[in-house]
Amino acid sequence: MDLPRHVIPKRLAKGATAFYYNVPTKYRALKCPVSNEPLGKDFAKMIDRAKTLNDQFDEWDQARKGLPVSGGAAMPKYGTVDWLFREYKISKAYLEKVAPRSRSDYEWAMDQICDIKTKSGDRIGGRLVKTISPRAADKLYDKFLEGTGKKKLKNTQRLRTGEKLIGLCRKAWRVVHRLFPAEFDKEVPNPWTGVTLKVRTKVEKPAVTRDEVYAFAWGAVDAGYPEAAATAVICFEWLQRPENVVAGHMKWSDYRAPSAPSIIRVVHHKTGTMAPHPLEEVMPDGLVQFYAEAEEILAKLPKLGIPMILRDLGKGKSKPWIYSSLNHVVARLRKKIDGVPAHFTLDACRHGGLTELEEAELTDGQGRALSTHKTQKAYEGYAKRTAKRMLSATRKRHAHRLAEAETAQEPDAIEAPAEAGISASAF
Secondary structure (H helix, E strand, O other), X not given: OOOOOOEEXXXXXXXXXXXXXXXXXXXXXXXXXXXXXXXXXXXXXXXXXXXXXXXXXXXXXXXXXXXXXXXXXXXXXXXXXHHHHHHHHOOHHHHOOOOHHHHHHHHHHHHHHXXXXXXXXXXXXXXXXXXOOHHHHHHXXXXXXXXXXXXOOOOOOOHHHHHHHHHHHHHHHHHHHHXXXXXXXXXXXXXXXXXXXXXXXXXXXXXXXXXXXXXXXXHHHHOOOHHHHHHHHHHHHHOOOHHHHHHHHOEHHHEEEOOEEEEEEEEEOOOOEEEEEEOEEEEOOEEEEOOHHHHHHHHOOOOOOOEOOOEEEEOOEEEOOOHHHHHHHHHHHHHHOOOOOOOOOHHHHHHHHHHHHHHOOOOHHHHHHHHOXXXXXXXXXXXXXXXXXXXXXXXXXXXXXXXXXXXXHOOOOOOOOOOXXXXXXXX
């Protein structure tokens, strides 16, 4: 069996073969920064990872010998900012901690940083990491605040973007410095630590009400978009993130399954949690349905496959919706449906559901049992989401909803005039 350079096989106790990347001792004595690493038992994954590690080794070896290191986007010059971000992207800190759905945002942010031009006209990405001093970091932060690209940001600053880019630089510098300390300034290895950020006013997320959600949902059903209707209702009632709903994480098998006929299971892909929301409860005076109108909307949804939200292509074919496409549909529909505000979005539906939890005066534990937020900060500490707590929280939210509806139907009270000679305060 032909193996990549520096890869050795080892027979495990149970008979399986595992692979390890092992840098020869003579290079270790020369302070080779590429670490030994277990590569697992999967041959294909081992080949891929070994190639990455050998590329790193070759770069270091060529730089050590004073030979030119091949440049370009695929192989940036060793020791540069471009190189640093490439090393960060193949590190465990990135591959294991950054979710795949977030990586395109990280790529965009890295490009924003590396493509900034210096006064001499060269890219920051081509500069050596050692040359980025704390003063340079402060100046780059000012550049981060400036708008780039087609969107005009006249007299405005990208404060949130600036925060994100500084945070990314701080993280990438810390991760790569640990692996390649010789490529960094010994006195100030991380120039991004301590950069003073401008204070920004955090924009409050818009929230929509129950009436607005269902006005939109029924309007969307009438317009022939039951997928948009169901997504809005799922985000509001069961608090699933809209991108997770559209990505197919809400499945028909999670709704009134034979093993749990009175439950809808909501998987929160971002946090890896699952919330079993009770749909009904048998009471002495009959069956109480907690989400009757929501289930009416779901009944309008055609079953096109395993995920609930699929786009009907006709002739028995379907495909997943693209999140941005469904958002465009929502934006068009909200302009045509009465009772739907201009700030109506799928994200505002989820935020509206969270707001309703607060208005129902649920405890932090009850609210987080429904929303699956892990911290009190995220849901204004981690509470165990037991079935008892889920049911208690759902009851309380349902009772709040009934009370609100009853109050809305009551006529305004008319104060009776006080009898002559008797003041109202006497009572």
